[in-house]
Structures are given as C-alpha cells and as structure tokens.
Amino acid sequence: MQNITEQNAQLEKKIEILSRSSMANENQVRLLQEDLEALRIKLETKNQQLEGKDKGIKKLETELSDERNKAVELTQTIQVSCGKSTRAVG
Numbered sequence: 001m002q003n004i005t006e007q008n009a010q011l012e013k014k015i016e017i018l019s020r021s022s023m024a025n026e027n028q029v030r031l032l033q034e035d036l037e038a039l040r041i042k043l044e045t046k047n048q049q050l051e052g053k054d055k056g057i058k059k060l061e062t063e064l065s066d067e068r069n070k071a072v073e074l075t076q077t078i079q080v081s082c083g084k085s086t087r088a089v090g
C-alpha cells in the first residue's frame with residue numbers, strides 16, 4: 001500500500017512538472033508568434049517603402065529621359081542653326 005502511495009505521489013509530481021513545462025512551452029510559442037507577427041508587419045512596411053522608392057526612381061528615370069531628349073533636340077537645332085549661319089557667312 002505504501003508503495004502505491006509513493007508511486008501515486010511520484011506520478012503527481014511528474015504530472016505537475018509536465019503541466020508546468022507545457023504551460024511554459026505554450027507561453028514560448030505565443031511569444032514567438034507575436035514576434036513573428038511583428039516581423040511580418042515590419043517586412044510589409046519595408047516592402048511598401050521599397051515600392052514607393054521604386055515608383056520614385058521610375059518617375060525620375062522618365063524625367064531624365066525626357067530631359068535628355070530635349071537636350072538632344074536643342075543640340076540638333078543649334079547645330080542646324082549654326083550650320084545655316086556658317087553657310088550664309090561663307
């Protein structure tokens with residue numbers, strides 16, 4: 001009888017230990033899930049920032065291309081004008 005009582009006490013201690021361990025594991029999982037969600041939000045914010053910067057870069061590239069085209073046209077116009085002036089003088 002005493003042996004059964006001792007086994008019962010040991011089993012209750014094991015159950016208590018396992019219960020505490022389980023609760024600790026559940027808390028750890030919850031904390032990790034919260035960390036993961038925070039990282040997902042941070043990543044989404046960074047992705048949105050990158051998308052905004054990409055749009056800005058594309059806009060600037062378009063503006064740069066337009067300005068280069070204008071410069072080429074002006075250069076050609078000046079060259080044509082200078083060519084006519086040179087021919088008229090010569």
